[in-house]
Amino acid sequence: MQSTNNTYKTGLLIFVLSLLCFPFIQSKFNIIKMPPLQGAYATPPKNARVNLADWLSGDYQAKKEDYLKNSFGFRDYLIRIHNQFEYSLYHKVNAKDVIVGKNNYLFEIHYIQGYYGTDFAGMDSINNSMGRLKFINDTLKKLGKSLLLIIAPSKAEFYPEYIPDNYKTPKTNTNYNSYLKQIKESGIDYIDFNGYFVENKNKSKYPLMPINGVHWSMYGVGLAGDSIVKYIEKERHIIMPQAVWKNIRIGKDEGFDVDMENAMNLILPLPSPPMAYPEIKFKKDSTKTRPNVLVVGDSYYWGLVAGYDIEHGFSRKSDFWYYYKKLEHGTVTRQQLKDEIAKEDVIIILATAHNWGDIGWGFIEDTYDLFKGIIPIPFDKEKYRQKLEYIKNVIRNDKNWYAKIVAGAKEKNISLDSALNANAAWMIEHTKQ
Amino acid sequence: MLQSSFSIFAKQETSYNLPKASIQQRIDMVFSSVLFLFYFLPAFFIAYYVAGKKFKNIVILIGSIAFYSWGAPRFIFVILGTTLLDFYIVRWMSSSETRTQKRLLLTISVMVNLGLLFYFKYSNFFIENVNRVLFHAFHLQGIQWTKLVLPLGISFYTFETITYVVDVYRGVHKPLTRFWDYQLYIILFPKLIAGPIIRYHEIADQISDRSANDTIDNRLIGFYRFILGLSKKVLIANQMAVVADAVFGSDYNQLDTYTAWVGILAYTFQIYFDFSGYSDMAIGLGKMMGFKFPENFNNPYISQSITEFWRRWHITLGNWMKNYLYIPLGGNRVKSKWRLYFNLWFVFLASGLWHGASWSFVFWGAYHGFFLVIEKGFMLNVYARLGKLLSTLITFFIAAVGWVFFRAEKLGDAFVYINRMFHVNTSPQSVQVLSTEFYSFFVLAIVFAFFAYFKQGQRIQDAVYFGEYNNKKHTFFVITSVVLLMFSVSFIASNGFNPFIYFRF
Structure with missing residues (x-):
């Protein structure tokens, strides 16, 4: 009996020791396939190489520990367990700037700040930008080119009723309202999707904004894409290839509609009403015109690329400068800017309502300087x-x-x-x- | 893992009064790190269990040297060198014929060890204070000095070294015959960095023969104890630390009363679950190797007096102080009452200073010494009349207020903090970290800190720590440990992982 007992206990000990070895084995051989973590985070640290100096100073140990902490087996799943625990019990979200609103509507706090105007850029800054935009618009017109300003919807403007009470502040001047007023007065071409979406919130057949995503819904993208194409056709007097809506699939939210949920890295999916997923493709037609378009914009343009196939509506020479390339190279040279503007027919500046506080991210200033012939002081x-x-x-x-x-x-x-x-x-x- | 995330106790010890930027960043293979849990721990125990009886101590030695040199690669030579010196001094002392020679060698050994401790731990403090006096009294520039980094665990292993020489001197136990056995006693990794402080005679026989305790039951029970300690540290102490750090990192002058109290209570539980969790992990690891380490905590917050508190809090330090300082000073057997009070107070001042070289630690020691003295005078009788609940609450209150001196960076800051605690200020909460999550862990902390207050709780604790284990009980504890391990590691892994939805600036 004693020996049976000991065999059982030895088995238990072997089990727990094996369990402690699993993460190492998993990290080496990736035996159990698991979904990777989502969201944008720093590149995992590289494995450290040992040398005597680094060992004695402790640098090697610090790097090695950092590497192991970020690469051990089952790490991704364990992070999801933790996130699920905190979300299920406390509605706590472990994704940067994401919060849970009423009825489980997810928000990014910058959108709420934009809605209440706590990030208001100030009238001086807005007047300055608008003055420049007006000059750019006039110059482009003279060059036979078009400028189009697009205000993408903001989730906080669309669902203000779901903003949590502790994030509510008295509403003041907002970047959106102030810019919109001035854009209307300036005569620059624009599309205010934010206003349009809010107006059609209850009239639309399918949700225009998702519960678990930060951007416009894929259905909303479809409507926005059609409007942009029609606008360009009218403005440029061209007929662009037709965007064909083949089918609208209704189902559980996915892709762009769950971008916030994805970054939360949970185990269980979040509830959501059925969402619409139109299948839109541009018809290939060589008799139609695909304009050269430069889009300087934020992540809302990615929705148009993924959900509306807009890149096939524009020519191959078209470009998208995400945040004016600030994330890729940091700067666009004067020559690059000149060449780019020269080859484009249409220049679109696209940003969600709250992002207008810093609209253009340097593009407006640089283009203004270019057109005015001002040579910026070289950076030393x-x-x-x-x-x-x-x-x-x-x-x-x-x-x-x-x-x-x-x-x-x-x-x-x-x-x-x-x-x-x-x-x-x-x-x-x-x-x- | 960087020093800042190490056990609160060692953090206090190593970085208490130096500007953080001036301290060389050090890493310690802490028990709650991924490296320790999933690399060192399984590798060590597989090697240890596979090794034949003759080689087990060699495995421990190699593991312990690797463990220490990972965190303090330069100081490994200090610990190896001083133990070598001590070993031969004690051997010489043991074989000495005359009492005078024995006493001389005892003095040399104690002086060498305390000298090293003073040099590394107190010279920064000493010179800072001398410079302050030189400047204020004589307008002199002061002594130029390069601030020193404290070798890991020096406060703990120095005390253990002293027990070795004193125990041999007193004839409590014979000296070890082999240097590596002595080295093993000092460098044994589970207790090396933060205790328990194991007196030589408590472990001497186990170094050469652990067959009585090296059973399959103990290996499993040791594992459960380790996981329990890990959970205390990760799931409770770390959660309390978020609030304690935020409150103690804020401007004390702006603190409202409520936040000041929540902050110190969070720290009260943080330090207990952190330090006792670390001790649990050390005791568990020792048990897995067949050692029987002394207990270090016994539900200190259920104490009914500060006297009792010190029998339940950091028990091994209390025992050390009693046997190697209080008794040599005369202990209770002194003629005058005032001499007894002096002895008590002196021991607590020394204890405060042992925790860290700053005036706030000294004051913390004096604060406890003061309550011990008045308890010896009359308070114990008062407590007896007040009954269990009131005495426990008063003792907890005294201990919690005392932690302000322990936690605040400077003595002056501690008084400002205490002023905020007792000066009613109902302005809105000045620190915005008090979440539902914190409060739920706070309740958990209260439940486990006072678990043994009731007889049933004590019974359950005894059954877990000291009871017999049948197969059913083992199965239950294996499952519980695995769940707790998974949960704890999920908290460790998530620390710092907070992705953006997408990259932007």
Whole structure:
């Protein structure tokens, strides 16, 4: 009996030790296939290589631990377990800036800030941008080109009734209202999908905005795409290839309609009403005109690409500069901008309502300067670096200032050096005048 | 994992009064890290269980040296060097014929060990204070000094080294004959960094023969204990830390009364579940190897006096202080009442200073010493009249207020914080981290901290820690441990993972 007992207990011990080995085995051989984590996050750290100096300084150990923490077997699934636990029990979301609204409607907080105007850019900034836009529009017209401003819908404007009470603030001037008023007065061509979507919220056959996504629904994308094409046809006096709506499939939300849900990395799917998924394809027709279009815009354009196939409505020379390429290269050279504008027929600036606070992300200023013939002062990297270091030193020598930066870095969970750099850069930016 | 995420106790010890930027970032293979749980732990125990009886100590030695040198690669030479020196001094002392020579060698060994501890741990503090005096009294510039980094676990292993030399001197136990056995006692990784402080005579025989405790039952029970400690640390202490860090990281002058109290209560539970969780993990790992480590915590928050609190909190430190400081000072057997009070207070001042070199730790020790003295004087009688519930609440209240001195960076800050606790201010909450999630873990913390207050709770705890295990019970605990492990690791893995929906700026 004793020996049977011991065999059983030994079995249990082997089981628990094997269990502790599984993550290592899984990380090496990926035996059980699991869905990867979604959302945009930092590239996982690379494996560390050992050398004596790094070992003695502890750098190797820090890098190795960081690597293992980010790559051990079943990590993705364990993160999902944690996220599901926190969501199911506390409605806590572990995706940057995502919050749960009333009736489980998901929001990104920037949209709420945009709705209440807490991110208002100020009338000076708006007047400045609009003055430039007007000049760009007039210049493009003279060049035989068209400028089209598109205001994509904001979920907070569309579903304000589901904004959680603790995020509500008194409504003030918003970027959307202020820009819209001025755009209307300026005579620049525009499409206000935000207003259109809100107006048709209860009239539309299918939801125009999803519950679990941040962008327009795929059905909303279809309607928006048709409007854009019609507008360009009218403006350019052309007939573009026809966008054919083959079929509208009704089903559980997916793809772009669950982009926020995806970033939450849960185990169980979130509930949602049935959503409409039109199958839209541009008919190939060489007799029709595919205009050259430059789109400078935010992620809403991706919806048009994925759900409306809009790239097949535009020519192959067309381009999409996501946030004016700020995420890819950081800058667009004057020559690139000149060449790009020269080859396009239509220039679209597209952003969701709240993103108008920083509309163009530099495109408007650069194009204005280009058309005005203003040569910007060349950027002197070394001088900038010296300035940055000088201000960092000033901060370090100011006890109170330094303490604030240390506290800020801790709160934001960033390195002290990053915090110092950011603050020094801010100082340079704001003391230019 | 960086130092900042290490057990709260060691964090206090290593970074208490140095500007963070000036400390070389160090890593410790903490028990709650992925590296330890899924790489070191299985590899070590597979090697340990597969190794023949003769080689088990070698496996422990290699594992412990690897463990220590991972976190403190430069200091491994300090620990190896000092243990070598100690081993031979004690051997020499043991074979000495005369009492004078024995006493001389005892003094040399204690001085060397305490000297190292003072050098690494207190020289920064000492020089800072000397410089302050030089500047304020004489307007002198002060002594130039490069701030030192504290070797991992030095406070713990120094005390253990002292028990070795003193126990041998007192004839409580014979010295070890082989250096590597002594090295194993000092560097044994489960208890190396944060205790329990194991006195030499408590473990001496187990170093050469652990057959009595090295059973399959103990291996499994040790695993359960380890997971229990891990869960206490990850699922409770870390959740409390979020609020405690936010509150203690804020501007104390802006604190409203409610937040100040929530902050200190969160810290009260954080430090208990963190430190006792670490001790549980150490005891569990020891048990898995066949060692029997002394208990370090016994539900301290159910104590009915500060005297009792110190019999339940960090028990092994209390025992060390009693046997190696309080008794040599004369202990209770002194002629004058005032001498007794002095002894008590001195021990607690030393205990405070042991926790960290700053005036707030010293004050914390004095604060506890003060309550011990008045309890010896009359308070114990008062408690007896008040009954169990009131005495427990008062003791908990005293302990919680005391933690302010332990947690605040500076002594002056601690007084500002305490002022906010007792100066009623009902303005809106100044720190926005008090969520439903926090409160649910807070309730969990209360339940487990006071679990043994009731007889049934104590009975359940005894059954888990010390009861007999049949197959059914083992199966239940294996399942529970696996669930807790999975849950704990899911919290560890998620730490810092907070993706954007898509990249933008």
